[in-house]
Amino acid sequence: MLNYYAWGVIADLDGKSVHIGGEEVQHALMSRYLARRGYKVTSLVGDFGQRPLEQVAGVQVRKTFALRAGVPGLRFFAPRVSSTWAALKAADADVYYASCAGAMVGVMAAFCRRHKRRFVFRIASDADCSPATLMVGNPRDRMLYHYGLRRADAILAQTRKQADLLMQHYGLEARVAGMFSDLPDSVRTLGERATDLLWLANMRSMKRPAWFLDVVRESPGLRCAMAGGAHPDEAALYEQVRDGAAALPNLRFHGQVKFGTTRELFADARIFINTSSFEGFPNTYLQAWANGVPVIATFDPDGMIASKGLGVAVANAGAAAVQARALLDSPAEWAACSARCRAYAVSRLSPDTVSAPYLAAMVPA
Numbered sequence: 001m002l003n004y005y006a007w008g009v010i011a012d013l014d015g016k017s018v019h020i021g022g023e024e025v026q027h028a029l030m031s032r033y034l035a036r037r038g039y040k041v042t043s044l045v046g047d048f049g050q051r052p053l054e055q056v057a058g059v060q061v062r063k064t065f066a067l068r069a070g071v072p073g074l075r076f077f078a079p080r081v082s083s084t085w086a087a088l089k090a091a092d093a094d095v096y097y098a099s100c101a102g103a104m105v106g107v108m109a110a111f112c113r114r115h116k117r118r119f120v121f122r123i124a125s126d127a128d129c130s131p132a133t134l135m136v137g138n139p140r141d142r143m144l145y146h147y148g149l150r151r152a153d154a155i156l157a158q159t160r161k162q163a164d165l166l167m168q169h170y171g172l173e174a175r176v177a178g179m180f181s182d183l184p185d186s187v188r189t190l191g192e193r194a195t196d197l198l199w200l201a202n203m204r205s206m207k208r209p210a211w212f213l214d215v216v217r218e219s220p221g222l223r224c225a226m227a228g229g230a231h232p233d234e235a236a237l238y239e240q241v242r243d244g245a246a247a248l249p250n251l252r253f254h255g256q257v258k259f260g261t262t263r264e265l266f267a268d269a270r271i272f273i274n275t276s277s278f279e280g281f282p283n284t285y286l287q288a289w290a291n292g293v294p295v296i297a298t299f300d301p302d303g304m305i306a307s308k309g310l311g312v313a314v315a316n317a318g319a320a321a322v323q324a325r326a327l328l329d330s331p332a333e334w335a336a337c338s339a340r341c342r343a344y345a346v347s348r349l350s351p352d353t354v355s356a357p358y359l360a361a362m363v364p365a
Contacts, residue, residue, distance in 0.1 A: 002084070002098045002108060003027040004046035004067060009259045010056050018048050019232055021202050022283040023100050023124050025259060029180035030358065032057045033351045042091040044084070062087050076140075081107055095120060095362045101128040101136050106144025109151040120361045121149065122156040123174060125280040129157075129165035133278075154361035158281035159302045177357035181286035181349050187342055188267060188292075190331055195252075196222035197324055198269035198293075200262060200284055201276070203238040204231045211275035211298075211317040213244045216251045218321040222328070224248075227265060229256030266291040270334070271324050274299055275317065285310075290349060292342040294327060294334065296320050309340045 008018035009028040027043065035041045035058030043059050047066040054061040065083040069075065084104060088096065088111045098108050099122040112119035127133040136142045149155070149170065157163040157174040166174050197219065199212040209228070216224045226245055230238030245253035257265070266272070272288040274297035281301050288295050288311075295311035298320070306313045312323040327334050348354075 001027060001031055001041065002044045002088075002096070002104060003100070004044075004064065006031075006043060007045040007048050007050060007061065007063070010043065010045070010059070010061060011050065011054075012258050012260050013048075018046075019202070020229065020256075020259060022280070025283050026099070026180055028259075029182070030355075031059045033180060033355060035059045037355075040093075042093060044087045044091065062090060076103070084108075085111060089115075094118065097122070097362065100124040101134055101145050101149075103136075103138070103141035103144040105148030105152075106146075107148070109148035112153075113151060118153045118362065119148075119151070120154045120156065120358075121152040122177065123158060123162045123166065123280065126159075126162055126165065126278050128280075129162050130169040132169075154364070156357060156361055161302055162280070175357050175361065177361075178348065178354040179281055179283060179286055180351065180354050181283065181290055181345070182263065183290045183345060183349050184263070184267065187338070190270060190334055190338070193268050193270045194223065195225045195265070195269045196328060197224040197271050197273050198227075198265060199225070199273045199275070200227045200265060201274070201282075202231050203228050203241055204234055205237060206277050206279075208275040208277060208298075209237070209241045210244065211320075212273055213241065213248065213251075214317040215273060215275075215321045215324070216245075216248050218318065219325060220250055222250060222324070224251045225254065225265065225269070226251060227254035227257050227262070262287065266293055269293050271296055271327060272311075273297070273320055273324065275320070286345070286349060289341040290345040292338040292345075294337040294341055296323050296327075308344060309337060310344060311337065311341070 005019045006024045006027040008020040009024045031041045031043050041059045043061045044064055047063045052063055064087045065079040070079050095118045096108055096112050097120045109119050127135045136145055155174040156177040160176055163174040163176055166172050201207045203209050245251050266287045272293050272295045276299045279299045285295050295305055300313040305311045314320045
């Protein structure tokens with residue numbers, strides 16, 4: 001399994017020295033689950049100062065390269081490709097797995113073809129499913145991604161929409177696979193929670209964090225919290241949001257937090273707000289529902305929020321503020337929605353249920 005930034009979640013780092021996003025969380029949760037099931041799992045990650053080989057929760061973690069090492073213009077080949085190829089070989093696995101569009105999808109596919117190993121790829125965002133929306137700017141990297149995508153032995157998608165887009169734009173089939181998430185033993189009542197509105201994501205333009213600041217301004221009587229770190233490509237946006245948050249007395253700005261800390265943030269939240277323009281399938285939705293937290297969002301994957309009553313799908317920040325106040329003003333309605341969220345999580349998020357399509361792709365009958 002390959003994810004350069006996953007060490008941040010595996011080691012529960014604070015995110016100041018390593019980017020942590022949803023795919024890093026999925027990588028860590030999935031690798032731990034497979035190890036518990038008795039599979040020998042190797043996780044390939046970047047070099048963040050850890051030992052060359054680590055054992056964490058039954059998973060062998062092998063580092064590759066420091067993400068800024070090498071000479072600009074040449075570092076793609078050495079150390080990036082050379083180190084990754086060596087790590088893939090050292091892992092000596094029967095099946096290789098990656099997610100997220102990028103050049104290393106092609107590198108892993110080429111390795112697997114040469115060594116006759118199985119390669120499984122999972123779509124991480126709606127943007128990965130079309131050349132027009134692909135968030136990979138370098139022509140070389142786009143070419144390698146397309147090469148790898150077309151040579152995967154199996155492709156998994158987070159939603160039916162992604163599978164349809166992949167077929168439409170690439171003529172490739174994908175099976176829908178759910179996402180891994182922690183499931184706490186119990187959840188708190190409305191009165192036991194101290195945060196009315198929670199926003200948590202990486203600070204990227206597509207996440208529209210400034211929209212949440214608008215929600216907070218329109219909700220002066222609500223206690224709000226915001227967490228998330230700077231994306232490597234958008235450091236200025238993080239600073240703008242941080243400064244804007246400082247001017248709002250009813251908003252607590254946490255900045256980057258450890259993944260372990262997010263558990264308490266969701267346990268203490270009454271409503272989770274998402275303001276993204278597009279996503280894949282947000283880990284934060286799963287964390288919210290597992291904790292009985294309704295989601296009010298501008299992105300509704302496969303229409304699940306609306307159709308299953310797991311919160312409210314909205315079009316803009318103003319509507320999010322209105323719907324949040326309405327839900328909090330009706331404790332009975334909030335409790336009913338919270339119960340639906342928790343029931344959905346209990347029925348759909350068990351590791352055995354989530355893992356089934358992954359195992360079918362990795363170990364075909």
